[in-house]
Amino acid sequence: MRREASVLHLDLDAFFAAVEQRDKPSLRGRPVVVGGVGGRGVVATASYEARAFGARSAMSTAEARRRCPAGTAFLGGRFAAYRATSDVVMGLLRELSPLVEPVSIDEAYVDLSAVEGRDLSVAGVTALARGLKERIAAATGGVTGSVGIGSSKLMAKLGSELEKPDGLVVVAPGTELEVLHPLPVTRLGGVGPATAERLHAVGVRTVGDLAARSLPDLVALAGRAHGTGLYQLARAEDDRAVVPDRETKSVSAEETFERDLTDRAVLGREIDAMAARVGGRLRAAAWSGRTVTLKLRRYDFTTLTRSQTLPQPTDDTRAIAQIAHRLLDEAGTAGGVRLLGVGVSGLSLYAQGDLFSIGEDPGGPAEAERPVVEAPEPEQLPAERRWWPGQDVRHDELGAGWVWGRGIGRVTVRFEGPLTPPGPVRTLRADDPALHPADPPEWRTATMEP
DNA sequence: TCTGGGGTCCTAGGACCC
DNA sequence: TCTGGGGTCCTAGGACCC
Numbered sequence: 001m002r003r004e005a006s007v008l009h010l011d012l013d014a015f016f017a018a019v020e021q022r023d024k025p026s027l028r029g030r031p032v033v034v035g036g037v038g039g040r041g042v043v044a045t046a047s048y049e050a051r052a053f054g055a056r057s058a059m060s061t062a063e064a065r066r067r068c069p070a071g072t073a074f075l076g077g078r079f080a081a082y083r084a085t086s087d088v089v090m091g092l093l094r095e096l097s098p099l100v101e102p103v104s105i106d107e108a109y110v111d112l113s114a115v116e117g118r119d120l121s122v123a124g125v126t127a128l129a130r131g132l133k134e135r136i137a138a139a140t141g142g143v144t145g146s147v148g149i150g151s152s153k154l155m156a157k158l159g160s161e162l163e164k165p166d167g168l169v170v171v172a173p174g175t176e177l178e179v180l181h182p183l184p185v186t187r188l189g190g191v192g193p194a195t196a197e198r199l200h201a202v203g204v205r206t207v208g209d210l211a212a213r214s215l216p217d218l219v220a221l222a223g224r225a226h227g228t229g230l231y232q233l234a235r236a237e238d239d240r241a242v243v244p245d246r247e248t249k250s251v252s253a254e255e256t257f258e259r260d261l262t263d264r265a266v267l268g269r270e271i272d273a274m275a276a277r278v279g280g281r282l283r284a285a286a287w288s289g290r291t292v293t294l295k296l297r298r299y300d301f302t303t304l305t306r307s308q309t310l311p312q313p314t315d316d317t318r319a320i321a322q323i324a325h326r327l328l329d330e331a332g333t334a335g336g337v338r339l340l341g342v343g344v345s346g347l348s349l350y351a352q353g354d355l356f357s358i359g360e361d362p363g364g365p366a367e368a369e370r371p372v373v374e375a376p377e378p379e380q381l382p383a384e385r386r387w388w389p390g391q392d393v394r395h396d397e398l399g400a401g402w403v404w405g406r407g408i409g410r411v412t413v414r415f416e417g418p419l420t421p422p423g424p425v426r427t428l429r430a431d432d433p434a435l436h437p438a439d440p441p442e443w444r445t446a447t448m449e450p
Numbered sequence: 451t452c453t454g455g456g457g458t459c460c461t462a463g464g465a466c467c468c
Numbered sequence: 469t470c471t472g473g474g475g476t477c478c479t480a481g482g483a484c485c486c
Contacts, residue, residue: 035454042454044486057486062451104457104486190459192484225460226483249458256454291478301453309478341455 006113009156013165015106017047026422075390081440111242152238176236181208254341279317288313294327295341396434
């Protein structure tokens with residue numbers, strides 16, 4: 001633990017929903033739920049208006065629909081828009097310090113002590129955080145973030161959670177245990193449902209309770225690494241560094257199907273598509289990996305993984321698909337498959353043109369030459385699959401808008417953008433040739449351009 | 451119409467090696 | 469004529485995070 005409050009944690013508030021409300025004026029101030037919109041979807045983010053009705057992250061979308069009133073927007077995610085806004089925010093953080101560690105698309109740590117001569121007093125970092133929050137809101141078109149600053153990652157993160165949304169909490173050095181000990185143990189990172197259950201069973205409910213237990217007790221309860229970690233966190237002992245550029249360890253793609261699949265040929269095409277996504281991402285990053293893993297979730301939600309490690313790394317779609325096919329055959333698909341996933345780990349950076357590529361080798365030529373299916377172009381999809389709620393669209397006559405909903409042969413579009421007032425709704429034929437998928441709208445106002 | 455998708459880290463057993 | 473002791477690699481599963 002440091003002597004000064006020099007670790008900052010930023011957490012963007014209801015981030016996906018906030019970007020949707022920025023880009024869709026008619027949704028501002030209204031409940032918005034972003035996530036899977038199919039029958040097996042779950043909520044990624046609920047706006048604060050939707051949380052008031054009980055919608056929560058990780059809840060099934062079906063449950064959120066039951067809880068939220070008519071008129072709640074249920075939207076699929078627009079990840080390009082979230083990524084673009086996240087990049088703007090991460091850029092602002094890097095203006096504060098070269099040591100920025102993104103944790104996810106909406107969360108990051110910053111080591112403020114990496115800049116020489118900075119005022120790290122409580123007053124100093126408070127002023128710094130106020131300025132940061134203003135710049136974030138201005139540069140993102142109104143997305144807010146909660147900031148915590150403290151003497152460690154632990155305290156910074158807890159600080160950012162204390163006054164959400166749009167919060168700012170500096171935990172003054174020396175007051176860590178006062179802040180920490182009253183909190184429920186579940187607020188510590190690493191205490192999920194399983195650990196919480198075990199801790200509750202022995203009467204540990206608060207971090208203070210946890211701090212009263214001996215190290216051997218906690219190791220017996222949670223294992224060596226985890227137990228030791230809990231022992232230290234309960235004492236606010238946290239010297240984890242802010243690490244920019246964490247190395248990626250694995251790349252994977254998975255999909256839960258709308259209905260359980262049994263047809264081996266259909267499953268095979270799904271594997272091909274996922275192998276193509278994984279292979280493409282590996283090649284784009286100039287990575288390759290030695291271990292191919294197949295993930296399979298059966299009709300009854302039992303989940304297993306099967307993997308194979310190759311003598312040489314690969315980034316080849318066909319090689320990945322071929323191994324995944326074999327692993328699927330070994331695992332079996334009896335009863336139906338709910339989810340399939342394909343992953344590659346054991347990554348290394350390596351020069352293109354690897355002479356010993358596995359793709360040319362096992363399984364014989366017949367297997368190796370099986371064609372790899374490419375993802376279909378949106379125009380080729382059946383009309384009911386081409387449009388999804390929240391999607392950006394453009395109509396040749398009516399202009400830019402977004403998909404509110406779809407019905408049989410119909411799609412409902414609201415014509416508005418981030419810089420317009422709330423706009424009108426029109427219901428169009430799903431195969432209207434004047435209607436096209438579009439890129440995310442520009443949210444910056446002209447006066448904000450450099 | 452219960453239970454996503456993309457990750458990280460840890461544990462544990464067996465094989466294998468010296 | 470009972471049995472070593474590490475170390476690494478691989479596989480599988482599980483907990484957890486956002």
